[in-house]
Amino acid sequence: MSGAVGLLAGRELASALRARWFWAYSVIFVLAGVGFVVLAPGDAAVYGYRSFVKALVGVVHLALLFVPLMALFPAAAAVAEERENGVLEYLLAQPVDGGEVYAGKWLGLAVSVLSSVTLGFLVVAGAALWRGVPWLLVLTLYLFVALLALVFVSLGLWLSSVSATRARATTLGISIWLVFAALGTLGLMLAFVRLGVPEWLLVGWALVNPVEAFRLGVVVAVDGDASLLGPVGVALVERLGALGIGFLAAASLAGWVAAGWWAGRWRGLKM
Amino acid sequence: MSALCSALLQAAQLVVGPGGFPAVQQAIDAARPGDTVVVSAGTYGGPLHVSKPVVLLGQPGAVISGGGRGTVLLVSAPATVRGLTIVSSGEDQSREDAGIMVVGAEGVVLEDNRLEDVLFGIYLKQAPGAVIRRNSIRGKPLPLARRGDGIRLWYSDRGLVEENEVADSRDLVIWFSSHTLVRGNTVTASRYGLHYMYSNHNRFEGNRFVGNEVGAFIMYSGDIIFERNLFAESRGALGRGIGFKDADSIVAVNNVIVNNAVGISLDNSPHLQGVFNRFSGNFIAYNDVGISLLPSVSRNWFYDNRLVDNMVPVEVSGGGSALANVWQGNYWSEYAGFDRDGDGRGDTPFVWNRLSDDLIAKHPALRWFTGSLAFGVLDLIARAFPLLMPQPVVVDSAPRIESKLWELAAGVRSVSR
Known part of the structure; x- marks a missing residue:
């Protein structure tokens, strides 16, 4: 990492720590964690950590809703806003190239978003470990949450770098998230019910869509035989094993992080 | 009463092992109804056939091995088998190889035995009033489709199956039998x-x-x-x-x-x-x-x-x-x-x-999307438009x-x- 990249990342991180979004998201995540702590104990005493699988699925829902958005908003603003107010022009007039600026921004954003996510997750993890959830499961869940956050940092920053305004970048980002999180899946369900598209398309969609890959990874981590996912899930586990599916889901997420990163780096930052 | 006392007084104990009978079957053959055959520690070959009402009592470490062929212990009289370790039956489904098979005897008592590497564990055929108590049964390491039953009652009314531990078998199964009581057993991985x-x-x-x-x-x-x-x-x-x-x-x-x-x-x-x-x-x-x-x-x-x-x-x-x-x-x-x-x-x-449940019930493959936001959105829409509610x-x-x-x-x- 060049000095310029580190300097720019530090600047991005410092600005995130001053921003309201960082603290607002952190507080929301901590509150969600506290909610989990309050919900979990009564149930967990009955039948170990399996008692709150439903609560864990609730946390997954929460993560699907919040983590992409808390990464998208600041990432989508990072370049486009500076382009709008002239800071980017000033920055690129310095002896750094566009790629370095991009890398610095990505790194700073990644660290700040991950800090916020980690803060909230620590509360959930503490409660989960206290109630007997295996530490490996907690770690796996954290890795998936972190990867999901990084996917939307990469996507958001790339959109920000190709959009003229912050509003456009944010709108594009939210639209993509909506397609990934709900609309695409709803469309596929409709196609399955009405047109009878084959089951492998359901699996394929879950593996190429980062939001679905996250859900798949988390569900398989929690429920090793994937019977929660019905006949398709059970058949897939029999063929690939829970570990294999987990790796595929993680690889899909990592692929999106890399794709977003390289798309932006390759293009570089232009005015 | 006097007949019972006389029978008890006459009941003998036959020991298998050092200083006694060299083979379990010899002792069983020599025993009279009511006698107890005590099997000392050691491994003895099967198959055995208990055809008279005796007590077959294993001391700690007494093992009967079928050597991987056929049924290890066949009981055809109201006998008691207690404290034995029975291992290595055959694995022929057509012959229904078992650790202990009881055929046509009433009131058999099988308790505190350990059965390992057996196709069927305990198999009762037309054996009413049996007591199967505190046995530990572990099946052969076979695919589920090729395993036998841990315990099977076949036309055996009034059986008591109590506090047994069964693992790695097919079923604990009761066929054509009435007035049985199955109590306090643990069955896993079957x-x-x-x-x-x-x-x-x-x-x-x-x-x-x-x-x-x-x-x-x-x-x-x-x-x-x-x-x-x-x-x-x-x-x-x-x-x-x-x-x-x-x-x-x-x-x-x-x-x-x-x-x-x-x-x-x-x-x-x-x-x-x-x-x-x-x-x-x-x-x-x-x-x-x-x-x-x-x-x-x-x-x-x-x-x-x-x-x-x-x-x-x-x-x-x-x-x-x-x-x-x-x-x-x-x-x-x-x-x-x-x-x-x-x-x-x-x-x-x-x-x-819930609309999502209705969809899954009609299209089970859609359970694949459990935990997705799409289902959440779908249910929200259905709540807003009750026309869509199932x-x-x-x-x-x-x-x-x-x-x-x-x-x-x-x-x-x-x-x-």
């Missing part, structure tokens, strides 16, 4: 923890069925009463805590049914007209589906049960409603009503209908307000041991 076929007037209680493909399956049988059993961790494509197929006059009370793919599964049960099944006081929790019914299933009474945090509380396979059954006074963790008059019952009925799956007119989870936790611990 196909059906307990299986009734064409067997009426039976009872099972206080058993633990954990990690089997199906905890218990009751098929073509009636008048089965069961209480205080634990059905847990039956997962996978066919995973069921307990399943019913053409089962009539079932009474299920105070059982714990947790963490299964499906908690209770009902297919054409009851199937006789004018007959009801009754489920009360059961704790049905943390299953993917709490209760699953086929569309035509009716006349099951569910009252005073606790349904807690099942991903789907009740499902009708293929879609539809379960209103032809009676749902009254159950606790539903999904219930969001109030109890202003403080009578312990919700002021409004519990109604369960008909209710369940309506409980007087839902219980208190789950009494702590009380239940103690209950689970007591059956989970």
Whole structure:
């Protein structure tokens, strides 16, 4: 990492720590964690950590809703806003190239978003470990949450770098998230019910869509035989094993992080 | 009385081992009815045939090995077999190779034995009034389809199957037998923890069925009463805590049914007209589906049960409603009503209908999207536009307000041991 990249990342991180979004998201995540702590104990005493699988699925829902958005908003603003107010022009007039600026921004954003996510997750993890959830499961869940956050940092920053305004970048980002999180899946369900598209398309969609890959990874981590996912899930586990599916889901997420990163780096930052 | 005393006085003890008979079969052949054959520590070859009413008593370390061929111990008289370790039966399904096979004898007692590497564990054929107690049975390491039953009762009425531990077998199965009692057993890693076929007037209680493909399956049988059993961790494509197929006059009370793919599964049960099944006081929790019914299933009474945090509380396979059954006074963790008059019952009925569940019931492959935001959005839309709402799956007119989870936790611990 060049000095310029580190300097720019530090600047991005410092600005995130001053921003309201960082603290607002952190507080929301901590509150969600506290909610989990309050919900979990009564149930967990009955039948170990399996008692709150439903609560864990609730946390997954929460993560699907919040983590992409808390990464998208600041990432989508990072370049486009500076382009709008002239800071980017000033920055690129310095002896750094566009790629370095991009890398610095990505790194700073990644660290700040991950800090916020980690803060909230620590509360959930503490409660989960206290109630007997295996530490490996907690770690796996954290890795998936972190990867999901990084996917939307990469996507958001790339959109920000190709959009003229912050509003456009944010709108594009939210639209993509909506397609990934709900609309695409709803469309596929409709196609399955009405047109009878084959089951492998359901699996394929879950593996190429980062939001679905996250859900798949988390569900398989929690429920090793994937019977929660019905006949398709059970058949897939029999063929690939829970570990294999987990790796595929993680690889899909990592692929999106890399794709977003390289798309932006390759293009570089232009005015 | 004097005849009994005389028989007891005359009963002899024949020892197998150093200083005694070199082979177990020689001692059995030499024994008279009422004698005890004591098998000292050591490994002895099978097969053995007990054809007279004797006591075959193994001392610690006494092992009978079948050498991987046929049935190890055949009993054809009202004998007692106690304290033996029986290993290595054959694995021929057509011959039904077993650790212990009892044929045509009444009142046989099999207790405190250990059976390992056996195709069938204990197999009773036309052996009424048998006692199978505190045996430990482990099947051969074979694929599920090639295993034998851990314990099988075949036309053997009035059997008592008590406190046995069965693992890695096919079923603990009762065929064509009545008035049996299955109590305090633990069955794990098998196909059906307990299986009734064409067997009426039976009872099972206080058993633990954990990690089997199906905890218990009751098929073509009636008048089965069961209480205080634990059905847990039956997962996978066919995973069921307990399943019913053409089962009539079932009474299920105070059982714990947790963490299964499906908690209770009902297919054409009851199937006789004018007959009801009754489920009360059961704790049905943390299953993917709490209760699953086929569309035509009716006349099951569910009252005073606790349904807690099942991903789907009740499902009708293929879609539809379960209103032809009676749902009254159950606790539903999904219930969001109030109890202003403080009578312990919700002021409004519990109604369960969710568009996503209806879709899954009609298209099981869509369960793949469990936990997705898409299902959440779908249910939200359906709530906003009631026209899209499917008909209710369940309506409980007087839902219980208190789950009494702590009380239940103690209950689970007591059956989970």
